[in-house]
Amino acid sequence: MEGLKDKVIVFAGAGEIADGVAKFLGAGGAKIVVGDIVKENAERCVACIIEAGGDGIATKTDISNPEQVKALIDLAISEYGKINGLFNVAANINPTEVVKDTNPVDIDLADWQRNIDINLTGFMLTSKYAIPHILEAGGGSIVNTVSDALYAGMPDKVTYSVTKAGIGAMTRNVASRFGKQGIRCNAVSPGLVMTESGLQNSEQIVGMVLQMIPAPRVGKPEDMGSIVAFLLSDMSEWITGQSICVDGGAVMRT
Numbered sequence: 001m002e003g004l005k006d007k008v009i010v011f012a013g014a015g016e017i018a019d020g021v022a023k024f025l026g027a028g029g030a031k032i033v034v035g036d037i038v039k040e041n042a043e044r045c046v047a048c049i050i051e052a053g054g055d056g057i058a059t060k061t062d063i064s065n066p067e068q069v070k071a072l073i074d075l076a077i078s079e080y081g082k083i084n085g086l087f088n089v090a091a092n093i094n095p096t097e098v099v100k101d102t103n104p105v106d107i108d109l110a111d112w113q114r115n116i117d118i119n120l121t122g123f124m125l126t127s128k129y130a131i132p133h134i135l136e137a138g139g140g141s142i143v144n145t146v147s148d149a150l151y152a153g154m155p156d157k158v159t160y161s162v163t164k165a166g167i168g169a170m171t172r173n174v175a176s177r178f179g180k181q182g183i184r185c186n187a188v189s190p191g192l193v194m195t196e197s198g199l200q201n202s203e204q205i206v207g208m209v210l211q212m213i214p215a216p217r218v219g220k221p222e223d224m225g226s227i228v229a230f231l232l233s234d235m236s237e238w239i240t241g242q243s244i245c246v247d248g249g250a251v252m253r254t
Helices: 016-027 039-052 066-080 109-136 158-181 196-201 203-212 221-232
Strands: 008-012 031-036 055-060 085-088 140-145 183-190 243-246
Touching: 008 016, 008 066, 008 109, 016 031, 016 039, 016 221, 031 039, 031 066, 039 055, 055 066, 066 109, 085 109, 085 221, 109 140, 109 158, 109 183, 140 158, 140 221, 158 183, 183 221, 221 243
Parallel strands: 008 031, 008 085, 031 055, 085 140, 140 183, 183 243
Antiparallel strands: none
């Protein structure tokens, strides 16, 4: 993909979607600095970009911790001298905590706050510390990961839904506030994205999703990888403030 050569992109979070993005960035000659609370996930993401032809560094980062987020941004500057983009993909997916995210009546305040800290405040912190460096580099791109929960009413996962809506609002705030200074900010909303092994182990879930979407298959990491890499590249320089669904048509809006 054009418009990625020698760009330095900070990843806040790792995982299968980040791996897919890293492959496209690597093929375009980009460099990434990946921070994830599980360092092994960050290292796997870096391995993906190096294998594809790019470069990268992995570090352990809890994005709900301001000092650790600043350290992640500082690492990118110390190693590569600049930041051209930011990809926010972290989320609280700890199974023991996810099941506690229920509804406004039943949720414990501590569980609510923990999800807010990771899923929303963490994205604000990465933007807070990265934007000044992106401005110094002459502008760039920020891509935030949201969810179909932003658009669909869900009987549970109240905090998850609220944080994704908040990220959508913050995306438009950053796009409008810093657009004249050369920063673009967009959100991507993934549907069910699965690896080949995941497809084999989740046939029932896949079947249910396929009944609800127009597309003939569920998503692959490469589906997200191509659109995020495009938004981080110079090829998308007239796209900003948008929320793009990459979900096989699960959400159709007018």
